[in-house]
Amino acid sequence: MKGRFITLEGPEGAGKSTLAKALAEKLQHQNIDVVITREPGDGAIGPKIREALLDGDNLDPWTELFLFLADRSQHVLTVIQPALEQGKWVVCDRFSDSTNVYQGHARGLPLPELYHLNILATHGVHPDATLLLDLDPEVGLARLKDQNRLDKEPLEFHQKVRKGFLTEAHRHPDRWQVLDASQPPESLLEQAWAALTSLLAARHR
Numbered sequence: 001m002k003g004r005f006i007t008l009e010g011p012e013g014a015g016k017s018t019l020a021k022a023l024a025e026k027l028q029h030q031n032i033d034v035v036i037t038r039e040p041g042d043g044a045i046g047p048k049i050r051e052a053l054l055d056g057d058n059l060d061p062w063t064e065l066f067l068f069l070a071d072r073s074q075h076v077l078t079v080i081q082p083a084l085e086q087g088k089w090v091v092c093d094r095f096s097d098s099t100n101v102y103q104g105h106a107r108g109l110p111l112p113e114l115y116h117l118n119i120l121a122t123h124g125v126h127p128d129a130t131l132l133l134d135l136d137p138e139v140g141l142a143r144l145k146d147q148n149r150l151d152k153e154p155l156e157f158h159q160k161v162r163k164g165f166l167t168e169a170h171r172h173p174d175r176w177q178v179l180d181a182s183q184p185p186e187s188l189l190e191q192a193w194a195a196l197t198s199l200l201a202a203r204h205r
């Protein structure tokens, strides 16, 4: 049987990577074979693209977009799709929705083009469930120890990111669940687990 593809999305400092690990542990306890991965940076050429994206200077918005898409294409073909075909479950920290939100809603590139380009970059691989860790950007940014190029964008950019994620989540309520990421990690995990169980049950009835 094909595996399940779960993505975690949200603004900076929302706790996605901690939640990804905790969810993977819970799935492994149920004898499910899980792969944890993230974007940008986990495909074959990912580390180099990640460095260019997060440490680079003066990136034109379109160059930034195409680097995220290049990273995604390689990531899907070499990591995500093979794992799903082996029946594994994939928990991915950010995916195509981050592009729609950061490069579209926040940066201002045209959304219809982004939706289309993402169809190409994902090779038709769609998340079965997406959890949005919603958080006030001021709270999230204050949680960060180091700041990369995108973290250093003005607060207004991060407010657009938050709003953009909520808009995307409402476009596809059958795939998304919005979680309150201001709660402690244990209760966030509990809420995430319940959300995931109900999303997947509804989609794979």
Ligand code: TYD
Pocket (backbone or CB within 6 Å): 011, 012, 013, 017, 039, 040, 054, 068, 093, 094, 095, 096, 098, 099, 100, 102, 103, 148, 150, 151
């Ligand atoms: P990262 O350090 O991985 O941050 P986080 O832990 O918040 O995921 O940095 C990734 C940054 O790249 C983050 O600011 C979101 C941004 N991003 C985009 O702008 N577009 C994309 O398509 C993706 C995947 C990420």
